[in-house]
Amino acid sequence: MQHLQLPMTFIGGHEGAGIVDAIGPGVTGLEIGDHVACSWIPSCGTCRFCVRGQGNLCDLGINMMSGELANGGFRFHRDGHDIGAIAATGTFSQFAVLDQRSTVKVDKDIPWEWISLVTCGVATGWGAVLNAGKVVAGDSVAIYGCGGIGANAVSAAVQANADIVAVIDPVESKREFAQKLGADAVFADAGEAHADIWERTHGVGVDVAVVTAGVVTSDIIRSAFDLTRKGGTIVLVGVADDATEETLQLSSSMLTLYGKKVVGTLYGDCNPRVDVPQLLRMAKHGKLDLDSLVTRRYSLDQINDGFRDMLSGANIRGLIVHD
Incomplete structure (x- = not known):
């Protein structure tokens, strides 16, 4: 950074x-x-x-x-x-x-x-899902990034018996690894993921979106926010390339009216x-x-x-x- x-x-x-x-x-x-x-x-x-x-x-x-x-x-x-x-x-x-x-x-x-x-990597990924995201059996989870932290977030969601575990990562080998870990769906970009997951959840959205990308941008956060259901949780693990960059650019009206939660977590709590x-x-x-x-x-x-x-x-x- x-x-x-x-x-x-x-x-x-x-x-x-x-x-x-x-x-x-x-x-x-x-x-x-x-x-x-x-x-x-x-x-x-x-x-x-x-x-x-x-x-x-x-x-x-x-x-x-x-x-x-x-x-x-x-x-x-x-x-x-x-x-x-x-x-x-x-x-x-x-x-x-x-x-x-x-x-x-x-x-x-x-x-x-x-x-x-x-x-670090294992504890942060697991904790992001189970401690910060509070994922339980039957939840739908989207994970942005399947590197050293994201891979462990995938494992945690699978072991928590999440109903849908979706992974978004531009690197093909990481998408393949996510599938080996038990991910139900993998996508190369957020747009493709949004359309597919929206259909899978019957227009409800995911319960929890976990952002573990190596470099977090406002576009990634907005995508996770849009994909998360009413009352759902967006967990931010990764950080921006520039620590001074303002990457949280969301609609406060949607945050309030839909009761969504944006949670930052260090070390997965x-x-x-x-x-x-x-x-x-x-x-x-x-x-x-x-x-x-x-x-x-x-x-x-x-x-x-x-x-x-x-x-x-x-x-x-x-x-x-x-x-």
């Missing part, structure tokens, strides 16, 4: 997993050798939002773009200068120092790839300390397929290949595997 205020130079990577190699003073609940998920959403458990069950909005997230740790200061340095780590994690680095409130202890028999996947272990348990018990999400694995020196594949739409998920 063009206008996020990131420090330069900074360490990228906000999803990851690792082993505790050392512990600083004041750390409790963790031991050397523990396996942890690196949580880009910190969770203090004591701020107003955490105690209200909104851990995804924890006050410690204020440092997300500066890279400063929750307990203050920076832990990456170069040539005498501090270097920030995205979301105070910096998982593109083979070694990192994290505040313990940015970690979630997990079982040692969980595959590293599973842990990394659930720390999930709580990392609750939902990361829960999703991993589901995977262990065969209730959640994480392996199929991985399109390609990269070494750290292939990271630019990973970015190119991501931008071209070639991957559902790419993983960096540290030696």
Whole structure:
């Protein structure tokens, strides 16, 4: 995104997993050798939002773009200068120092790839459907975008026994993957989707539209709004390419008279300390397929290949595997 205020130079990577190699003073609940998920959403458990069950909005997230740790200061340095780590994690680095409130202890028999996947893309997609969208059995759901987050939104809607799960994505391979996940209908563009889904729902519209596109535009939001029934919900997960762009350009009259709801969600309204272990348990018990999400694995020196594949739409998920 063009206008996020990131420090330069900074360490990228906000999803990851690792082993505790050392512990600083004041750390409790963790031991050397523990396996942890690196949580880009910190969770203090004591701020107003955490105690209200909104851990995804924890006050410690204020440092997300500066890279400063929750307990203050920076832990990456170069040539005498501090270097920030995205979301105070910096998982593109083979070694990192994290505040313990940015970690979630997990079982040692969980595959590293599973842990990394659930720390953002999986949790966000699932939560967008089940927490923010409140999808229940029999609902009709339209999902705009079937990438790393959208694919998990599709899985969540299918497992929730939604009556219709429709996916709109311009990339053919992603539409094919959506069908493998159980989507009932896939479309290359919003206009085609609107006509077909309107007919499928007998002119009612979908109960929930989830916008997980990589770059959200006013046209995508308007399409989701128009396709959603009276009293339905539009869940916004993705963001605009320019964070200052005003992409919500909707009829306030239609919003009021039709009782529609537009809901923004960060991290799918999930709580990392609750939902990361829960999703991993589901995977262990065969209730959640994480392996199929991985399109390609990269070494750290292939990271630019990973970015190119991501931008071209070639991957559902790419993983960096540290030696």
